[in-house]
Amino acid sequence: MIPFPSFCWSYESTITMDEIDKKILNVLQKEFPLTAQPFLIVSEKCGISEEEALHRIQKMKDEGIIRRIGAVFDGNKLGRVSTLCAARVPEVKLENFVKAVNANPGVTHNYLRNNEYNVWFTLVSENEQGIDSFLAELKAETGVSDILDMRAVRTFKINATFEV
Amino acid sequence: MQKLTVLEQKIARHIQSDIPLVSRPFRNIADDCTLTEDEVLKITKKLLHNGAIRKFTAILQHQKAGYNKNALVVWSVPPEQIVGAGEKMAAYKFISHCYERNPAFQGKYNLFTMLHAQEENISTIVSKITLSLGITDYLILESIQEYKKTSPEYFT
Numbered sequence: 416m417i418p419f420p421s422f423c424w425s426y427e428s429t430i431t432m433d434e435i436d437k438k439i440l441n442v443l444q445k446e447f448p449l450t451a452q453p454f455l456i457v458s459e460k461c462g463i464s465e466e467e468a469l470h471r472i473q474k475m476k477d478e479g480i481i482r483r484i485g486a487v488f489d490g491n492k493l494g495r496v497s498t499l500c501a502a503r504v505p506e507v508k509l510e511n512f513v514k515a516v517n518a519n520p521g522v523t524h525n526y527l528r529n530n531e532y533n534v535w536f537t538l539v540s541e542n543e544q545g546i547d548s549f550l551a552e553l554k555a556e557t558g559v560s561d562i563l564d565m566r567a568v569r570t571f572k573i574n575a576t577f578e579v
Numbered sequence: 580m581q582k583l584t585v586l587e588q589k590i591a592r593h594i595q596s597d598i599p600l601v602s603r604p605f606r607n608i609a610d611d612c613t614l615t616e617d618e619v620l621k622i623t624k625k626l627l628h629n630g631a632i633r634k635f636t637a638i639l640q641h642q643k644a645g646y647n648k649n650a651l652v653v654w655s656v657p658p659e660q661i662v663g664a665g666e667k668m669a670a671y672k673f674i675s676h677c678y679e680r681n682p683a684f685q686g687k688y689n690l691f692t693m694l695h696a697q698e699e700n701i702s703t704i705v706s707k708i709t710l711s712l713g714i715t716d717y718l719i720l721e722s723i724q725e726y727k728k729t730s731p732e733y734f735t
Contacts, residue, residue: 430643440639440644443637444636444639446635449623449624451606453604454604469600469601469602476600478643479643480639480644481639482639483596483730484597484600484636485597485730486626486632487730488631488633489630489631494581495733499691501684513726523730523731524727524728525725525727526651526723526724527722527724529723530718530720539731565683565691566681567678567679567691568678568680570677570678571665571669572668572675572677573633573675573676574675574676575641575675575676575693576636577645577646
C-alpha cells in the first residue's frame with residue numbers, strides 16, 4: 416500500500432497532452448490487450464512505435480495522469496462488503512478524524528464535501544463485522560459519533576472511463 | 580461468491596496494482612510467480628471472463644486528464660421509480676457511478692451519482708438531468724478536498 420499524506424491536494428490544472436497521448440489514454444482505457452506484448456498492440460493502434468508508446472505512457476504516469484495499469488477486481492464477486500460513509504465532523508476534530516479514516520487500507524476514497532456531513536469516505540471490508548467494528552472504533556477513537564453507513568442496495572453503473 | 584485458487588491469488592496480487600511498464604509485463608509477473616507468461620495470461624483472461632476482474636485497463640487521475648469538475652449528486656426518487664431513474668442515469672456518459680443506497684441520505688436522497696465534466700458546469704448538467712428525468716429534489720455535494728484516492732488491495 417502506497418502511503419498517502421493525510422491532506423493531499425491534487426486538483427492541479429490540466430497537463431497538456433497531444434493528440435497521440437489522448438489516443439493512447441483512450442485505447443488504454445478501453446481494453447488493455449492481454450497478450451505477450453500489449454504495448455506493441457497499443458502502439459500500433461496509435462500509429463507509433465512500441466518504444467515511443469512506452470515512453471509516452473511513462474511520462475503520463477510521472478505526471479500523474481495515469482494512476483496505474485492493471486486489473487480492477489469486483490469486490491462484490493469476491494465476497495467483500497462495501498459502504499459509503501458520511502460523517503459530521505467538527506473543524507477541531509477534522510485532522511485527527513481524517514488520519515484515522517485514511518489509516519484503514521479498506522478506505523479507498525475520502526473527501527471533504529460541502530455539507531454538514533462534511534467527510535465522505537468509501538470503505539471495503541472482508542465482511543459486515545469488519546465495517547461495524549471499524550466504525551465503532553472510529554467513533555470511540557475520534558469522538559465523532561455521527562457517522563452514516565449507506566450501503567448500495569442496487570448498482571446501476573460502475574464505469575469510470577474518461578474519454579479525453 | 581467466488582473463491583480464487585492459490586495460483587489465481589498469486590497472480591491477482593500482481594495485477595491488482597500497477598503492472599510493469601515494459602515490453603513484456605506478463606513475463607515479468609510470471610518470473611515473480613515462477614509461472615510461464617502463458618499461464619499468467621491465461622489465468623488473467625479467465626478471471627476477466629468469469630467476472631472476478633471487472634476490467635483490465637489504465638486507471639486515470641481524472642482531474643489531471645481534464646475532468647476538473649466532479650461532484651457527488653444525490654437524488655430523492657420515489658421507490659417505485661428508482662429502477663427507471665437509475666437506468667436512465669446510468670446511460671449518461673458523464674455519470675461514472677450510480678447506486679441506490681439504504682439508508683437514504685437525510686431520509687430521502689436514495690439515488691447516488693458521481694458526475695464528471697471537462698467544460699460544462701455540474702449545475703448545468705444537473706439541470707439537464709432534472710429536465711429530462713423530472714427529479715427535482717437533489718443535493719450537489721462537491722468535493723472541497725481530496726484526502727485519499729486509491730485502489731482497493733484485495734490480495735495481500
